[in-house]
Amino acid sequence: MTLKSRLAGLVAILVILAMAPSAFAQVQITIIPDVDPGDINTNHNALAAAPGTNGSGVLVVGSLIASSPLTATVLRINYPGPITSLPSGSPNCTIGGFTTLNVGNGNGGAFTCPPTTGVPTADPIRIVGASGVFASMNLQPLLNTTNQRIEIQLPGTAGATNTSSGSFRLVGVRIDANGLSGAQTISASLNTTVNDYLLGSPSTGTVINTLNPGIATMAIGLAPGNSTIQNNTGFAAGTATIFTNRNIARSAGSFILTEGCASCWRSKTQNGNNGASVGDLNSTQIRLTFNNVPAGVTINLGPVATGNASTNSSLVAVIGNSSITTAANTAIIDITGTSLTAIETMEIDYTVTVAATAAVTTPAAITATATMYPVASTAFDTTSSANGPGGATLSGLPTTANGYPTFTDVEVGPVTVVNIVPANTTLLMPYALVLAPFDTGLAIANTTADPFGAGSGGATPASGTVTLNFFPSSATGAGTPFTLTTSSTVRPGTGLSSDGTLAAGATWTVLLSQLLTAAGQTTGTFQGYVFIQTNFLNAHGTATISDFRTYSLTANVLVLPPPATSPRSGSSSSAVEALNN
Numbered sequence: 001m002t003l004k005s006r007l008a009g010l011v012a013i014l015v016i017l018a019m020a021p022s023a024f025a026q027v028q029i030t031i032i033p034d035v036d037p038g039d040i041n042t043n044h045n046a047l048a049a050a051p052g053t054n055g056s057g058v059l060v061v062g063s064l065i066a067s068s069p070l071t072a073t074v075l076r077i078n079y080p081g082p083i084t085s086l087p088s089g090s091p092n093c094t095i096g097g098f099t100t101l102n103v104g105n106g107n108g109g110a111f112t113c114p115p116t117t118g119v120p121t122a123d124p125i126r127i128v129g130a131s132g133v134f135a136s137m138n139l140q141p142l143l144n145t146t147n148q149r150i151e152i153q154l155p156g157t158a159g160a161t162n163t164s165s166g167s168f169r170l171v172g173v174r175i176d177a178n179g180l181s182g183a184q185t186i187s188a189s190l191n192t193t194v195n196d197y198l199l200g201s202p203s204t205g206t207v208i209n210t211l212n213p214g215i216a217t218m219a220i221g222l223a224p225g226n227s228t229i230q231n232n233t234g235f236a237a238g239t240a241t242i243f244t245n246r247n248i249a250r251s252a253g254s255f256i257l258t259e260g261c262a263s264c265w266r267s268k269t270q271n272g273n274n275g276a277s278v279g280d281l282n283s284t285q286i287r288l289t290f291n292n293v294p295a296g297v298t299i300n301l302g303p304v305a306t307g308n309a310s311t312n313s314s315l316v317a318v319i320g321n322s323s324i325t326t327a328a329n330t331a332i333i334d335i336t337g338t339s340l341t342a343i344e345t346m347e348i349d350y351t352v353t354v355a356a357t358a359a360v361t362t363p364a365a366i367t368a369t370a371t372m373y374p375v376a377s378t379a380f381d382t383t384s385s386a387n388g389p390g391g392a393t394l395s396g397l398p399t400t401a402n403g404y405p406t407f408t409d410v411e412v413g414p415v416t417v418v419n420i421v422p423a424n425t426t427l428l429m430p431y432a433l434v435l436a437p438f439d440t441g442l443a444i445a446n447t448t449a450d451p452f453g454a455g456s457g458g459a460t461p462a463s464g465t466v467t468l469n470f471f472p473s474s475a476t477g478a479g480t481p482f483t484l485t486t487s488s489t490v491r492p493g494t495g496l497s498s499d500g501t502l503a504a505g506a507t508w509t510v511l512l513s514q515l516l517t518a519a520g521q522t523t524g525t526f527q528g529y530v531f532i533q534t535n536f537l538n539a540h541g542t543a544t545i546s547d548f549r550t551y552s553l554t555a556n557v558l559v560l561p562p563p564a565t566s567p568r569s570g571s572s573s574s575a576v577e578a579l580n581n
Contacts, residue, residue, distance in 0.1 A: 244362065296360070429530040
């Protein structure tokens with residue numbers, strides 16, 4: 001055998017020996033994540049584990065294949081979004097990953113990440129339950145600040161032979177889920193395959209099943225199972241109503257918020273994996289914002305109500321700042337108890353009070369929106385810090401400056417919670433006739449003068465003009481509508497003041513033929529219906545068709561709910577079904 005062939009054989013043997021640890025690795029690493037069933041798609045600090053379960057995280061299993069020495073190896077667990085929590089202790093960060101191993105002696109490229117307190121202090125990134133082959137390892141996980149991953153140094157045996165399997169859990173990792181969608185998965189890798197550690201299967205897994213809006217819908221209504229507003233017995237679902245003369249037509253209302261997923265709303269304890277020690281964690285709070293609240297109007301939020309249906313049995317929430325005004329127009333809902341397996345509905349009941357000088361003289365609407373809270377545009381500190389290795393400049397580290405967890409501000413709504421409507425009365429005369437010898441006599445009473453007084457529920461005296469909208473019928477169908485409004489120069493009949501208004505306590509009587517003349521109608525005949533709007537409340541009337549000889553028929557003029565708050569297109573608020581004459 002020539003020297004050349006001998007050298008070639010020796011090289012082949014060396015190559016085989018060098019490959020042997022990789023081919024016959026002795027501890028196989030697999031990962032099994034605990035799964036968050038659903039989180040909020042605007043959450044900057046989404047929990048990558050089962051919520052509210054002490055010690056939940058990623059189970060790392062090392063399965064013994066054969067006894068062998070082990071050399072320290074870095075396990076890298078990559079997350080689908082920027083990591084927004086910190087390991088406790090020191091060192092706790094790397095830039096780009098380990099530069100060397102053996103953190104305890106050479107520091108391995110690890111350093112203390114500011115802030116040194118960790119985020120959050122009560123539920124940091126940590127390793128728990130290390131056993132077997134991992135029992136003696138350095139339990140300090142490191143946050144790789146540039147690669148969205150956690151790095152863990154698996155132990156070497158210093159030349160000794162390992163004969164054990166083992167496991168541990170990585171707990172407390174949170175990610176910025178804002179902008180993500182669908183299921184979120186992690187993956188594991190090793191920095192080398194020649195140290196008798198081998199990556200097995202599964203090496204990937206789901207940590208969040210789905211991401212959803214925190215609030216699916218916001219609407220006027222009642223929680224499932226409720227037939228009336230819970231904190232204002234007797235009121236059905238609806239909005240409050242204020243008239244522009246400061247009278248309150250309806251003092252109470254209610255709206256509902258529906259959860260975006262069964263586990264989206266959480267208490268403080270459910271928002272972490274450290275049992276009852278919640279520290280600086282928040283519940284997944286909700287902020288209500290009330291828009292266009294006039295000066296002098298107060299919206300009083302009642303205790304949060306839930307329905308008697310089973311899907312609401314666990315929901316408990318407390319409202320901060322329950323008195324909404326133009327100067328303090330937000331309220332925070334703190335969820336203190338909730339189910340993680342049922343989509344829940346929260347009912348917010350409220351009442352309205354109006355000061356004597358309230359700025360409600362113009363028709364308007366007060367609306368409300370809702371968003372998950374606290375809100376922040378980022379989950380990271382945007383300032384720079386020269387605290388990296390060798391004085392390297394760091395930025396974009398996790399922060400608790402705005403609370404924890406925080407959410408992107410995405411307002412749901414708006415819904416109208418208070419209508420401010422003109423102080424008028426809408427009446428309907430379904431049939432009116434002028435056809436010789438018949439005419440129709442109309443009488444409208446302004447009953448805002450009454451014997452009860454404001455302190456006993458009486459009306460506020462007010463005068464106002466009257467507008468009539470005529471809808472004639474022709475031989476072939478509908479005719480051309482026309483309108484008449486009383487004024488200082490348009491005062492047919494008797495009972496109107498000199499400025500064309502009908503005073504409190506006065507009654508206006510007029511013939512339909514007189515109204516036609518005042519409106520400039522030259523035909524002298526009319527058959528159809530008439531809408532009457534008075535610029536004051538509590539108007540009532542009668543209409544009498546007569547030939548002034550032997551025939552007369554008198555009927556009440558119908559009083560309609562305000563169309564601004566009870567649309568006539570709705571079946572339950574039609575002119576016939578919602579009369580209050």
